[in-house]
Amino acid sequence: MIDDNHIQRIASGNTSLFGELFASWSEPMYYYAMKLTGDHDLSREVIQESFIAYWNNRAAFNSALPVRAFLYAIIRKQVYKHARDERNHRRVLEQMPGEEETSNMIIITEVNRQVREAVRDLPARTREIIERCMDGLKAEEIALEMDVSINTVKTLKKNGYKALREKLGHLRFLLFLLSITR
Amino acid sequence: MNNFTIARIIAREITGGALTGEEEQILVAWRASSPANEACYMECKSHRSREEYTRIVARFHVKEERERLLRRVRRGTLWRLYRRVAVAIPAAAAILLLVGYLARLPRDASPRASAIEANILPPGSSKAILLVEDGQLVMLGGNGDKLLSRGGPVRVKDTNNTLAYSLVEGDDAIESAAGYNALRTPAGGEYRLALADGTLVHLNAGTEIRYPVTFAGETREMELSGEAYFEVAGDARPFILHVPGATIRVLGTSFNAKAEAGQSLVVATLEKGSVEVTCGRESHLLTPGEQLIYDRESGSVETRVVETRFYTSWKDGYYYFEETPLEEILGMVSAWYGIRVTYAGEQVKRITFSGLLNRYSEMNALLDMFEETNEVSLSIQGKEIAISKKETGQGNPAARQREPL
Numbered sequence: 001m002i003d004d005n006h007i008q009r010i011a012s013g014n015t016s017l018f019g020e021l022f023a024s025w026s027e028p029m030y031y032y033a034m035k036l037t038g039d040h041d042l043s044r045e046v047i048q049e050s051f052i053a054y055w056n057n058r059a060a061f062n063s064a065l066p067v068r069a070f071l072y073a074i075i076r077k078q079v080y081k082h083a084r085d086e087r088n089h090r091r092v093l094e095q096m097p098g099e100e101e102t103s104n105m106i107i108i109t110e111v112n113r114q115v116r117e118a119v120r121d122l123p124a125r126t127r128e129i130i131e132r133c134m135d136g137l138k139a140e141e142i143a144l145e146m147d148v149s150i151n152t153v154k155t156l157k158k159n160g161y162k163a164l165r166e167k168l169g170h171l172r173f174l175l176f177l178l179s180i181t182r
Numbered sequence: 183m184n185n186f187t188i189a190r191i192i193a194r195e196i197t198g199g200a201l202t203g204e205e206e207q208i209l210v211a212w213r214a215s216s217p218a219n220e221a222c223y224m225e226c227k228s229h230r231s232r233e234e235y236t237r238i239v240a241r242f243h244v245k246e247e248r249e250r251l252l253r254r255v256r257r258g259t260l261w262r263l264y265r266r267v268a269v270a271i272p273a274a275a276a277i278l279l280l281v282g283y284l285a286r287l288p289r290d291a292s293p294r295a296s297a298i299e300a301n302i303l304p305p306g307s308s309k310a311i312l313l314v315e316d317g318q319l320v321m322l323g324g325n326g327d328k329l330l331s332r333g334g335p336v337r338v339k340d341t342n343n344t345l346a347y348s349l350v351e352g353d354d355a356i357e358s359a360a361g362y363n364a365l366r367t368p369a370g371g372e373y374r375l376a377l378a379d380g381t382l383v384h385l386n387a388g389t390e391i392r393y394p395v396t397f398a399g400e401t402r403e404m405e406l407s408g409e410a411y412f413e414v415a416g417d418a419r420p421f422i423l424h425v426p427g428a429t430i431r432v433l434g435t436s437f438n439a440k441a442e443a444g445q446s447l448v449v450a451t452l453e454k455g456s457v458e459v460t461c462g463r464e465s466h467l468l469t470p471g472e473q474l475i476y477d478r479e480s481g482s483v484e485t486r487v488v489e490t491r492f493y494t495s496w497k498d499g500y501y502y503f504e505e506t507p508l509e510e511i512l513g514m515v516s517a518w519y520g521i522r523v524t525y526a527g528e529q530v531k532r533i534t535f536s537g538l539l540n541r542y543s544e545m546n547a548l549l550d551m552f553e554e555t556n557e558v559s560l561s562i563q564g565k566e567i568a569i570s571k572k573e574t575g576q577g578n579p580a581a582r583q584r585e586p587l
Contacts, residue, residue: 012532012534013505014505014534015256015505018252019248019251022244022248023244026248027239027242027244028239030242031238034238040241043242044242044247047242047247048250048254051251069186100216101218103185104219104221104222107185107222107226108222108226108231109189109235110186110190110193111226111231112226112231112232112235114189114190114193115196116235118193118197119197130197134197134229134232135229161197161198161199164198165194165197165198165199165200168190168193168197
């Protein structure tokens with residue numbers, strides 16, 4: 001997990017922690033870039049450029065959330081810049097999503113990232129059950145599909161959701177975070 | 183409402199969390215405010231979206247991309263810091279970037295009255311003491327070229343700051359030449375040792391090594407306290423180095439071992455080949471580029487991948503560091519310059535520096551470089567250096583915050 005302390009140590013120039021941050025954050029950023037461009041190689045470049053931009057400005061950050069917001073903003077900027085540089089820029093620009101759309105793409109990315117990260121650490125069977133629950137399957141259907149008893153499904157589901165709730169704390173905490181990082 | 187807040191609420195809802203009234207309100211208001219938001223919400227909740235996410239990120243090779251990024255970052259940083267050093271000196275002298283040249287330039291051009299200048303801290307030099315088993319002490323150093331041995335199957339020669347053992351050809355009496363010698367460097371000393379099997383050992387300052395005059399047994403074993411770099415000659419007999427608290431077993435290799443008296447850390451850095459380090463009951467096999475750090479006090483063992491040059495370049499006559507914390511840099515050079523360092527607070531220890539330093543220049547060159555960065559203040563009393571973080575200065579924001587977006 002990347003916490004504020006991690007960001008502060010990057011600020012003082014620690015390259016290996018910067019590498020850890022990249023390992024943990026780059027996938028969702030790539031997803032976001034792919035949603036904007038649909039181009040694998042371009043997205044890879046944009047990701048590189050964006051993290052370099054953060055590195056060059058690392059001293060300005062001392063907590064995690066603003067860095068995340070910065071990366072999303074920079075990715076969008078880079079994608080637009082690239083579109084402008086393209087020879088057929090008019091066509092590309094017309095296809096570029098607008099402000100509201102990119103903002104919603106960030107939401108989709110963040111939701112997917114958080115759900116994936118939360119579910120990833122669950123025990124394998126619990127995870128399978130939770131993923132099916134999220135797809136809207138009923139306990140009976142899951143029991144049938146996985147060939148386990150309904151009670152097993154219900155118990156694991158309960159445990160799984162409990163673990164997830166602890167992972168994704170509720171909003172008061174988050175609002176507090178936002179207010180101190182502004 | 184902030185994107186991240188909305189995303190967190192939706193993620194909580196998907197993972198079965200009961201939303202608070204406040205969260206519920208925020209979410210409902212956001213969904214109702216535009217059809218695009220409602221569509222976004224539906225997409226977040228959909229199985230399709232999660233599937234798409236998994237499919238897309240599978241194409242991204244995090245490890246590869248990270249290496250690419252770090253290569254760029256490291257290159258960029260070095261170049262920048264070199265430029266930062268170069269600003270302080272006339273352009274012509276910048277070519278070599280050896281800080282040692284800095285120290286020899288006329289200084290009167292500098293308006294900065296430095297506390298450093300009054301105290302010259304000279305570098306170490308080649309000197310050592312040889313302890314022969316019968317209690318005899320031999321002072322070495324001073325570019326002598328002397329034959330030290332008194333007959334027998336082994337010839338011991340002190341030449342070119344290297345103490346060299348070699349077998350006299352045609353002599354079968356090797357077995358009889360058992361016995362140990364020890365070579366000791368004082369603070370501010372260094373020496374080379376060429377063993378009878380062809381292994382070359384570079385001893386750093388404040389180091390003692392005890393070794394057999396010839397290797398008659400099945401193994402080649404010796405003891406080290408301090409810091410030395412080993413270029414072990416290939417040989418069927420295993421090479422085993424004992425340091426306080428740990429044993430390093432070598433399979434043909436170049437490595438650096440550091441286990442200083444009065445320090446609880448044992449640090450083994452492997453450059454080439456392979457070594458096995460045993461500390462306590464655990465054994466760790468190192469591959470080139472790996473470093474093992476064992477804390478004798480706590481018993482903790484850590485292995486990590488490092489830029490080996492940081493830890494081995496001293497034997498080639500320079501120190502090289504890159505984004506290295508101040509405490510680590512001074513730990514590397516303190517025995518060589520025979521200094522003691524105190525820090526005002528923990529923060530100052532962690533300030534990082536990069537650069538290249540000639541090992542044979544006065545320490546003032548290094549200290550000047552720290553001062554140039556305007557991040558630390560130094561006060562020197564004889565061999566005691568007190569370091570604190572600069573309070574009033576603005577630090578050196580220009581070095582970090584370049585390239586506006």
